[in-house]
Amino acid sequence: MTENYKTTLKNITTFCFDVDGVFTDGIVVLHPSGEQMRTANVRDGYAVQLAVKKGYRIAIITGGRSESVKTRFEGLGVKDVFLGSSNKVQVFNDFLHQNGINKSEVCYMGDDIPDLRVMQEAGLAVCPNDAASEIKDICAYVSPFAGGRGCVRDILEQTMKVQGKWLDDDSHEW
Numbered sequence: 261m262t263e264n265y266k267t268t269l270k271n272i273t274t275f276c277f278d279v280d281g282v283f284t285d286g287i288v289v290l291h292p293s294g295e296q297m298r299t300a301n302v303r304d305g306y307a308v309q310l311a312v313k314k315g316y317r318i319a320i321i322t323g324g325r326s327e328s329v330k331t332r333f334e335g336l337g338v339k340d341v342f343l344g345s346s347n348k349v350q351v352f353n354d355f356l357h358q359n360g361i362n363k364s365e366v367c368y369m370g371d372d373i374p375d376l377r378v379m380q381e382a383g384l385a386v387c388p389n390d391a392a393s394e395i396k397d398i399c400a401y402v403s404p405f406a407g408g409r410g411c412v413r414d415i416l417e418q419t420m421k422v423q424g425k426w427l428d429d430d431s432h433e434w
Contacts, residue, residue, distance in 0.1 A: 273361070274366045274367070282387075284407060286407055301413070304410060316416075317361065369388070386403065
């Protein structure tokens with residue numbers, strides 16, 4: 261783990277996140293209708309919508325295909341939600357190219373092997389504390405929080421604090 265990851269946080273403008281195992285605990289409940297149901301941490305949601313308000317770009321890059329995931333993130337103000345991403349590196353690079361974003365400005369949080377290569381492309385790789393060991397090995401920061409238990413809030417809050425954007429006037433409204 262890199263000791264100076266907080267120095268890197270000063271330059272982050274963009275966050276990319278996987279969903280299952282990051283925003284959720286990785287457990288999927290199968291509804292009789294066939295829909296996959298997940299639970300999400302509302303504090304992670306608060307931090308996401310605040311980060312969007314503060315001008316950070318947030319992208320969701322997930323292999324999952326559930327429209328309910330897209331609906332959730334769009335409701336938080338996230339415009340870039342990429343479902344069914346079988347090649348996350350390609351989706352990531354296309355997203356950066358289309359938006360003129362430098363890789364060094366990007367923090368990517370993932371938790372398992374499909375995230376490994378794309379995390380190696382990002383300026384800062386971070387993960388929940390219950391991520392696969394191969395993911396932990398490449399991360400500059402491992403959150404003390406598990407997936408679905410506040411790891412997203414943790415990295416967003418730390419970044420906003422380092423950049424002086426946490427707890428100002430518009431932080432008190434959803």
